[in-house]
Amino acid sequence: MVADDINPVDLPEADLAIKAAPADQWTGFWTRQNMLGDIGGLRSALAGYGVTLALTETSEYLNNAKGGLKRGGDYDGLTTMTLKLDTLKLFGLAGGTLNISAVNIHGRNLSADKLGTLQTASGIEADTGTRLWEAWYQQKFLDETLDVRAGQQSIDQEFMVSQYASTFVNTMFGWPAVPSYDMPAGGPAYPLSALGIRLRAHPTDAITVLAGVYDGNPAGTNDGDPQRQNAHGTNFDLHTGALYIAELQYGVNQASLGQTETANAGLPGTYKLGAWYNTQNFADQRYGTDGLSLADPASNGDPTQHSGNYSVYAVADQMVWRQAADSARSVGVFARVMEAPGDRNLIGFSANAGVTLTAPFAGRDTDTVSLGMGYSKVGSHVRGLDIDADNRVRNGETYVEATYQYQLTPWWQLQPDVQYTINPGAGQSPNDSTQRLGNTLVWGLRTNITL
Numbered sequence: 001m002v003a004d005d006i007n008p009v010d011l012p013e014a015d016l017a018i019k020a021a022p023a024d025q026w027t028g029f030w031t032r033q034n035m036l037g038d039i040g041g042l043r044s045a046l047a048g049y050g051v052t053l054a055l056t057e058t059s060e061y062l063n064n065a066k067g068g069l070k071r072g073g074d075y076d077g078l079t080t081m082t083l084k085l086d087t088l089k090l091f092g093l094a095g096g097t098l099n100i101s102a103v104n105i106h107g108r109n110l111s112a113d114k115l116g117t118l119q120t121a122s123g124i125e126a127d128t129g130t131r132l133w134e135a136w137y138q139q140k141f142l143d144e145t146l147d148v149r150a151g152q153q154s155i156d157q158e159f160m161v162s163q164y165a166s167t168f169v170n171t172m173f174g175w176p177a178v179p180s181y182d183m184p185a186g187g188p189a190y191p192l193s194a195l196g197i198r199l200r201a202h203p204t205d206a207i208t209v210l211a212g213v214y215d216g217n218p219a220g221t222n223d224g225d226p227q228r229q230n231a232h233g234t235n236f237d238l239h240t241g242a243l244y245i246a247e248l249q250y251g252v253n254q255a256s257l258g259q260t261e262t263a264n265a266g267l268p269g270t271y272k273l274g275a276w277y278n279t280q281n282f283a284d285q286r287y288g289t290d291g292l293s294l295a296d297p298a299s300n301g302d303p304t305q306h307s308g309n310y311s312v313y314a315v316a317d318q319m320v321w322r323q324a325a326d327s328a329r330s331v332g333v334f335a336r337v338m339e340a341p342g343d344r345n346l347i348g349f350s351a352n353a354g355v356t357l358t359a360p361f362a363g364r365d366t367d368t369v370s371l372g373m374g375y376s377k378v379g380s381h382v383r384g385l386d387i388d389a390d391n392r393v394r395n396g397e398t399y400v401e402a403t404y405q406y407q408l409t410p411w412w413q414l415q416p417d418v419q420y421t422i423n424p425g426a427g428q429s430p431n432d433s434t435q436r437l438g439n440t441l442v443w444g445l446r447t448n449i450t451l
Contacts, residue, residue: 043451048089049089049090050085050086050087050088050089050090051083051084051085051086051090052082052083052084052085052086053081053082053083054080054081054082054084054450054451055079055080055081055082055450055451056078056079056080056448056449056450056451057077057078057079057080057447057448057449057451058077058078058079058080058124058446058447058448058449059075059076059077059078059107059446059447059449060075060076060077060122060124060169060444060445060446060447061073061074061075061444061445062074062076062110062121062122062417062442062443062444063110063442063443063444064110064114064115064440064441064442065441065442065443066438066439066440066441067421067424067437067438067439067440067441068114068115068116068117068421068424068437068438068440069113069114069115069116069429069430069431069437070113070114071114072114073110073444074107074108074109074110074113074114075107075108076105076106076107076108076109076110076122076124076125077105077106077107077124078103078104078105078106078124078126079103079104079106080101080102080103080133081101081102081103082099082100082101083099083100083101084097084098084099084100085097085098085099094140095139095140095141095144095147096137096138096139096140097137097138097139098136098137099134099135099136099137099138100132100134100135101132101133101134101135102130102131102132102133102233103130103131103133103190103191104129104130105124105126105127105128105129105130105131105191106128107128109122109125109126110122110125110442111125112125115421115424115440115442116424116425116429116430116431116437117397117399117421117424117425117440118177118181118347118376118397118424118425118426119170119171119172119177119374119376119397119399119421120170120171120172121169121170121171121419121442122169122170122171122446123168123169123170123171123173123174123175123190124190125171126190126191126227127191127225127227127228127231129227129231129232130232131191131230131231131232131233131234132152132193132232132233132234133154133190133191133193133233134151134152134153134154134157134193135151135152136149136150136151136152136153137149137150137151138150144202145201145202145203146199146200146201146202147199147200148197148198148199148200149197149198149200150196150197150198151195151196152193152194152195152233152236153188153193153194153195153196153198153212153214154188154189154190154192154193155187155188155189155194155196155198155212155214155245156174156175156187156189156190158198158200158210159210159212159245159247159274159276160175160176160179160247160272160274160313160315160336160338161315162315162317162334162336162352163270163317163332163334164317164332164333164334164354164355164356164370165334165336165352165354165372167356167368167370167403167405168354168370168372168401168403169401169403169415169417169419169444169446170372170374170399170401170419172350172352172374172376172399173352173354173372173374173401174190175187175189175190176313176336176338176350176352177338177347177350177374177376178311178313178338178339178340178345178347178349178350179276179311179338180347181345181346181347182309182311182340182345182346182347183243183276183278183309184216184217184218184219184222184226184240184241184278184280185217185218185219185222185226185229185230186218186226187218187243188214188215188218188243191227191233192218192219192226192227192230192233193218193233194214194215194216194217194218194237194243195214195215195236195237195238196212196213196214196215196243197212197213197214198210198211198212199211199212205251205254206250206251206252206254207248207249207250207251208248208249208251209246209247209248209249210245210246210247210249210274211245211246211247212244212245212246213242213243213244213245214242214243214245215237215238215239215240215241215242215243216240216241216242216243216278216279216280217237217240217241217280218230218235218237219235220235220237220239220240221240240280241278241279241280242278242279243276243277243278243279244276244277244278244279245274245275245276245277246274246275246276247272247273247274248272248273248274249270249271249272250270250271250272251268251269251270251271252266252268252269252270252271253266253267253268253269254268254270255268267318267319267320267321267322268318268319269316269317269318269319270315270316270317270318271314271315271316271317272313272314272315272316273312273313273314274312274313274314274315275310275311275312275313276310276311277308277309277310278308278309278310279308280308280309281305281306281307281308282305282306282308282309282344282345283303283304283305283306283344284303284304284305284306284343284344284381285303285342285343285344285345285346285379285381285382285384285385286343286381286382286384286385286388287303287304287381288300288301288302288303288304289302289303289304289305290302293384293385293388294385294388295385295388295389296388306341306343306344309340309341309344309345310340310341311338311339311340312338312339313336313337313338313339314336314337315334315335315336316334316335316336317332317333317334318332318333318334319331319332320332320333327359328358328359328365328366329357329358329359329360329365330357330358330359331355331356331357331358332355332356332358333353333354333355333356334352334353334354334355334356334372335351335352335353336351336352336353337349337350337351338350338351340379341379342379342380342381342382343379343380343381344379344381345379346378346379346382347376347377347378347379348377348378348379348380348382349375349376349377350374350375350376350377351374351375352372352373352374352375353372353373354370354371354372354373354401355370355371355372356368356369356370357369357370364406364407366407367404367405367406367407368404368405369402369403369404369405370401370402370403370404370405371400371401371402372400372401373398373399373400373401374398374399374401375396375397375398376396376397376426377395377396377426378394378395378396378426382394383395386428386433389433390434391428391433391434392427392428392429392433392434392435392436393427393428394425394426394427394428395423395426395427396423396426396427397421397422397423397424397425397426397427398421398422398423399419399420399421399422400419400420401417401418401419401420402417402418403415403416403417403418404416404417411449411450411451412447412448412449412450413447413448413449413450414445414446414447415445415446415447415448416443416444416445417442417443417444417445417446418441418442418443419440419441419442419443420439420440420441420442421439421440421442422439423436423439424437424438424439424440425437
């Protein structure tokens, strides 16, 4: 969630007013930008002591132009503060990093208010409030071929991640639909996190192995709104089962340690296979303990319980074209698929895919333009329950997103965005299970400020 330091970009060719300014005014302009990005020099001073302070503000206005629950727009925003301590500079201990981050979430959520979609329009949508997000310590070993991280972690920062999907606004390009709906409380992912330990190993330059075990429910309970049950991010619970997750990554044409990004002329790519397993019990989505459908008036209303829950997934990121070995202009494609049992889960299958063009115009080396889609299919027992209850039968929901990231200054990014969702709510309105929603068309603008 916290962006890396952004490299300076060239002045936009269309900005004629700034281009025409005298040289001394132009120098002053960039000096002011650099001072703002460095928080008045505070960050540089702290860095000398091994302390890294980052502050980001993501704000956006999204508007539903048609379909869904109702038309209209909403503003929402996310402020993130992250403090990192380098133990080598602080204490002389090489390879150690302490990370603490907190978030303030403000505004309203368009998806809940006006869309009714399963695949929410924005990755920063969450209950308003201020909370601790992550608090972990990481230690590297064996010439950095092995590292261990322990503490409060949000696993969407490392697991199931797609490099090229990160440019999009829709939530499901980040944390996918399967874990969002099938893990208790949505899993240890923004805005929640959970206590756990993660191991990462690099047995070769091409292979990386990630494995972790975390508390099974970051809310600490299955009752009520998970984000309200853990309103400040400080539950630190270890009593609600366990979540095990592992991921194998294989990189092709990756730069080795000490090489520059252009040292390997081949087109880079990364391929991942992963799986997770949660030890808690999960309710059947159709049948009760008496064998009757939960929609049957004679049912005891007590769902059959299944021991454990799991999912398998695959992620692929591949650059397919680059103008030259030392050029920023390139095209990357990605795909991610996930599947989970249909008897105990709302979502049985989800997928994302897309394409991203970096440096679409001359002098815009850090801009990106992206086109992607997402699909989620509800589980078989959810569809069966709809049939039993004589409701509209839910099936799948598909969305398409087009977005452009424009790097206005080294610390300020603007991002216009358009999304179109087909069959929102998988064909059923959340307000009336006998009705369907019209397809939605969302447009908006996001701004990212990194200080």
